[in-house]
Amino acid sequence: MLDIREVLYENPVIMAIKDGKDLRECLKEEYSDNKVVFVLFGNIETIPTIVKKLKNKDKIVFVHENLIEGLSSSHFSPSFIKNYTDADGIITLKAQNTYEARKIGLSSVFRFFLLDSLSYGSVKDTIKNTSADLIEVLPGIMPQIIEEITGWSQIPLIAGGLIRNKVDAMAALSAGAIGVSSSNTKVWNI
Template sequence: MLNIRELLYENPVIMAIKDGKDLRECLKEEYSENRVVFVLFGNIETIPSIVKKLKNKNKIVFVHENLIEGLSSSRFSPSFIKKYTDADGIITLRAQNAYEARKIGLNTVFRFFLLDSLSYESVKETIKNTSADLIEVLPGIMPQIIEEITNWSQVPLIAGGLIRDKADAMAAISAGAIGVSSSNTKIWKM
């Protein structure tokens, strides 16, 4: 398993790509320091070539299984990603898929959407029962909540969603996040 913590310590910005335009942008030489990429688009036919292009540029690639058309967090998603791509890991919303991915040697990011106190409490319970390498909370512009979670969780946290500028990114990192994921190319250049 790769040491994602060390990579994010060197550069805490994760490029989240949501379409072909983002893919072309993140492959540019100016982003060679940005090693970690979250792939948030594609389908079962295109995802192998998307991952290959990124790996050819020495990127660490996590595929968001829920957003890949034809996978949609099927229980077979981790094995498909392992067998047909060279991805380093998956992003998932399903605890069982995080468990399966780890079992077959993929790194895992468990993604949470924090909408209210009920979803916040669900994070506590889920983290106890999952074997994810990292958790990602969205929206990532809640420094107080990020700090609370990092105080009680042993799993490193990434802040994602609505990170609009350097101040948002720095607030999340100051609160305890080890990185921020963003599809905003201005954030990629931090």
């Protein structure tokens, strides 16, 4: 498995692509320094081609299993991604799938949505029950929360969601995130 931390140390901006337009954009030469891509769209027929295009540009590709049409987040999702694509890892909302991914040699990002104090309270217990390589916290514009989580979690954190500019990205990174994911192409160049 790859050490994503080293890659993000060189360039902490992760290109999150949500459609074909984003895919075409992130393949441009101006984004050659951006090595990590989160694929947030596609279906079971198109995802192998999407991943192949990204891998041909030497990208490290994580597929969000919950957002691929026709691919549920069952424990079979990681094996489908492993067997039918060249993806490096998955993004998942299920702790169990981080174990499945690790067993078959895929990296995993465990994604959290922090909506309120109740969801924040469950994060600590959930992180203990995962074998994810990275955790992603959404929205990523909560520096205090990011700092708290990175203070007690051993798993590196990515801030995602609502990262709109350099100020947002730098606040997340200064709070302890090792990377920021964004579908905003303006953020990709910072």
